[in-house]
Amino acid sequence: MGLFFLVFFGILGFILYTIIQKISEWSRNNASPVEENAAIVVAKRTMLSGGENATTSYYVTFEFENNERRELSVRGNVYGSIAEGDVGTLRSQGTRFLGFTRTNDPYKIADPDSEMHKCAACGATFRGTYCEYCGTPAEGSGASRWH
Known part of the structure; x- marks a missing residue:
């Protein structure tokens, strides 16, 4: 019986930690300014999670003029419309992707x-x-x- 409660509260604690972490990130993003920066798409990746009901997460890595890189989570349709090597203007707010507009190839x-x-x-x-x-x-x- 003690093992059951230990596992139950361990899982409950993990769920609460995850919820608090997501709310904290959401709050930090809302407090961050909206930024527009020239960027190059240097990498794309996907992450599959779950078993039978798998979910795919999409990520794009952008590089800025100061050589800093930032990986942002994007929606599937955005992921499909962006190619590595694309150059443009990235709009973001903290870790939140707001948009990417391709510009002329420099x-x-x-x-x-x-x-x-x-x-x-x-x-x-x-x-x-x-x-x-x-x-x-x-x-x-x-x-x-x-x-």
Whole structure:
């Protein structure tokens, strides 16, 4: 009987802790200012949780001009419309994703006669100054992701 109560209160404590943590995050986000920053999408990932009734969570990692990265949870339709390498303006409030607007690509357009490079980050081959897949500058080009 004592083991039952121990397990019961352990589970109840975990549930209460999770609820308090989510309310605290919600409150911190509401108190945070809405920010708009230039950003590059550098990674996307999904996380599957649950058994038969599985739920998929979607995450996108953004990199800013100061090289800081932030991973934000997004909805599935947003996840599907954003691609790695997209450049634009990220709107966020604390850890809350508010939107991402793609802008013109700041990367140089590759000359078809330029030499081929192998990307040190993702291994892709590309022409021009920047990898067209992940946005990494070509080695020795002196370029950075941001102009």
